Amino acid sequence: MHSLSFGPAGIPQRAAGKGIVRGVEAVKELGLGCMELEFVQSVYLKEEKAKEVDEARKxxxxxxxxxxxxxxxxxARAPETMRASIERLYLACKMGGIAGAESVAVHAAFRHENDSKTIQKKILEACDEIYERLDKDGIKNIQIAPEYAGKKSQWGTLEEVMEIASIDKRLRWCMDFGHAHACTNGSMTSKKAFDGLLEQIEKYDKNYLKDLHIQACGITYTEKGERYHTPFESDESTLNWKGMIESLKEFKVGGMFIAETPNQEHDALLCKQYYEEL
Ligand SMILES: [Zn+2]
Structure with missing residues (x-):
């Protein structure tokens, strides 16, 4: 049983430009419990450094x-895009795994004209190959986590990501509350809305709530989905962050809560403090 850890998406400001090892130390100094390695532009971590990160993390x-x-x-339709996608995800898992990370959130696929099951099959096949290679590398601690998607053109509704993680137990999935808000016409405006979402997850598999990979942010949106992330307390965002935290506490959700707002460490601390006051 995990408690709920709070942390930033990326290296805290006070360690900006000083690398991931220093970032891990800064997270500790701030009194936070987790951090997301942002490989969103590229997997910039090399094997030697990743081992140092693992030491610092421990x-x-x-x-x-x-x-x-x-x-x-x-x-992807083009075979070379498919190949490059698998390579990128494999490398993110490999370096993350060496660094001691547990879960790799991924925007797994665009829908194009394909149906949900066809896409699911392609994702599962790709993950199979990646896990085979990770096994050969001796990396066993890392789980690929398809993320609740923020755009309707992307594969990854709540049902889709929960289902894929139930089919292949080497996978998990990533809850993104900002995306949930953006893709449901801004419905996450009350604690009750978050309760409803957590009830739906609990009903599907109560183990999911024991160690959930969570991303959250304030957010603006259009009918197509997310537009941009905002701080939790921004007037631009109608996501009820206090209701979110209250609901997480009430449902005794464990795992990692990653603040993906423009001022991540401030907002991770804001959520942690509110959580502890409840
Ligand atoms: Zn994401």
């Missing part, structure tokens, strides 16, 4: 997650 008692590169589409 010493600080910090949990790590990864955000895979944005340039991944496991439903």
């Amino acid at each position: 010493k600080a008692g910090i949990r790590l997650s990864v955000h895979a590169p944005y340039f991944i589409n496991l439903n």
